[in-house]
Structures are given as C-alpha cells and as structure tokens.
Amino acid sequence: MVRHFCLSRPAYKNATSKPTPITMTRLLSIVFTALLASLVIAEDHLSCGSSNYFPSQYTCFDDSFLCPIINGDIYIRCGDACYSTSLYSCSNTTLKPISHSGPEVLEDCSDSxxxxxxxxxxxxxxxCPVLNGTATLRCGAACYPPAQYTCTNGQLSPIGVPPPTCVPNFGQDEVCTAQGCTLLPCCPGLISVASKCRDPCELAPSSCNH
Structure with a gap:
C-alpha cells in the first residue's frame, strides 16, 4: 500500500507574533537549494578575442582562436586548423595524419x-603531455587538463565542482527560476512531500516498525 503524507505549514496566531528562528536544518536546506539552482542556470559565456563562447562547446587558443568540442572530443589548434588527436598530429604547425596500421612516428615541435x-x-x-588519453592544453607557460580548468587571458580558472546528484533529507526538491521550475531527484529511501525530500520513517514511524 502506498502511503501519502501531507504536511501543513504552521500559521502565526497574530500579526505581532515573532517568526520562528531559522534552524540549522532549514539553513542547510537553503544552502543546498542554492547549490542545486546551478543545475538550471544557463552556462556562462567566456570571451575569446572578439567572440563569446560556451566552454562546453569550444576551446579558446591563444586568446583569439576557437576550436570546437565534438562529442566530447576536444579539437586542438594547428596553424589555422582544428584537429582531433585521434586522427591527426601537429608537427610544428602542419597537420599529419596518424597511421594506426604501422609503428608510431616521431614528429617535430620546434627543436624537440x-x-x-x-x-x-x-x-x-x-x-604538453597526453594524460589518460586526453591532451592537456597550454595556458601561458603551463599545461592544464581541460576537464578541470579553463584558460582566459593566460590565467587558469578551476571549473566549478558539480552540484550534488540527489536531494538529501529536508532538502528542497523543486528549484524555480525565471525560466521555470525543475524537479530534482530525492536521494534513495526518501520521498517527495510538499516540495521537500523526506524520510518516510520520520513522518510515520509506525510504518517502519517491524
């Protein structure tokens, strides 16, 4: 049998009653809701020369040259072209096709x-080295993994930590912005009650006693 739980908000007895102080649980709920709101906020534009771009779709080279990200494959600049490291290498500033049928060939990069x-x-x-099959990119005099950083005007910026994937107990499971509302999943074992994720055993302890 599916149990339905309804929670009602307490009403103040009169207009002069003092509001209840914010509890730690409520404060954590507010903070968690703010974190989850990033799920529905549009991705920020970054600047690359005179162009703006989404970092999930392009990579900016030399602060002026954009190369696409196609199906998760980060294309890299070589001269005036963009290439996939699974198909080509860049010898100095010239594209060279990679042969998968023969031995690997040494390429040139200035004096190296x-x-x-x-x-x-x-x-x-x-x-810049290839780490775990993914090329690191140049930012000034450093190499960086593009999954962890972005490079703007020669400065590295860490990519934000992704928000939690589920809403904990007492967390708000509905986030609303000007674009509309989004329902977020409750963590395993919790149910959605009045726009919050709750533990059913706390709401009806007798239903969990065996």
Whole structure:
C-alpha cells in the first residue's frame, strides 16, 4: 500500500507574533537549494578575442582562436586548423595524419621531437603531455587538463565542482527560476512531500516498525 503524507505549514496566531528562528536544518536546506539552482542556470559565456563562447562547446587558443568540442572530443589548434588527436598530429604547425596500421612516428615541435600518443605540439614550439588519453592544453607557460580548468587571458580558472546528484533529507526538491521550475531527484529511501525530500520513517514511524 502506498502511503501519502501531507504536511501543513504552521500559521502565526497574530500579526505581532515573532517568526520562528531559522534552524540549522532549514539553513542547510537553503544552502543546498542554492547549490542545486546551478543545475538550471544557463552556462556562462567566456570571451575569446572578439567572440563569446560556451566552454562546453569550444576551446579558446591563444586568446583569439576557437576550436570546437565534438562529442566530447576536444579539437586542438594547428596553424589555422582544428584537429582531433585521434586522427591527426601537429608537427610544428602542419597537420599529419596518424597511421594506426604501422609503428608510431616521431614528429617535430620546434627543436624537440615527440610521439603523438604522448604529447601534443602547441603553437609550433610548446609540448604538453597526453594524460589518460586526453591532451592537456597550454595556458601561458603551463599545461592544464581541460576537464578541470579553463584558460582566459593566460590565467587558469578551476571549473566549478558539480552540484550534488540527489536531494538529501529536508532538502528542497523543486528549484524555480525565471525560466521555470525543475524537479530534482530525492536521494534513495526518501520521498517527495510538499516540495521537500523526506524520510518516510520520520513522518510515520509506525510504518517502519517491524
């Protein structure tokens, strides 16, 4: 049998009654709701020269050149082109197709030589390593993993920590913005009651006694 729970809000007895102080549980609920609101807020634009872009769709090279991200594959600049590291390497500033049928060939990056499976050559003279199959990118004199940072005007900025994937007990499971409202999933074992995630055993303890 499915049990339905209804909670009613307490009413003040008169206009002069003092409001109930915010409890720690309520405060945590407010903070958690603010974190979850980021799920429905539009992605911020970043600047790349005279253009604006979404960092989930493009990468900015040299503060002026955009390359796309296609199906999660970050395309890298080579001269005036963008390429996928699964298909090409960049020798100095010239694209070279990768042969998957023969031995790996050393490529040139200014005065250095590299294997495309281990490094990428950026700007024709700067090597960044390939980590776990993903190329790191250049930002000033550093190399960075694009899944963790963005580079703007030669400065690295960490990408925000993703919000929680479920709403805990007493958390608000409905987030509303000017674009509308979004229902968020309650954590396992909780149910949605009056726009909050609640533990049914706390609402009706007798139903959980065996």
């Amino acid at each position: 030589r590299f294997y495309p499976s281990q490094y990428v050559c950026l700007d024709g003279d700067f090597l």
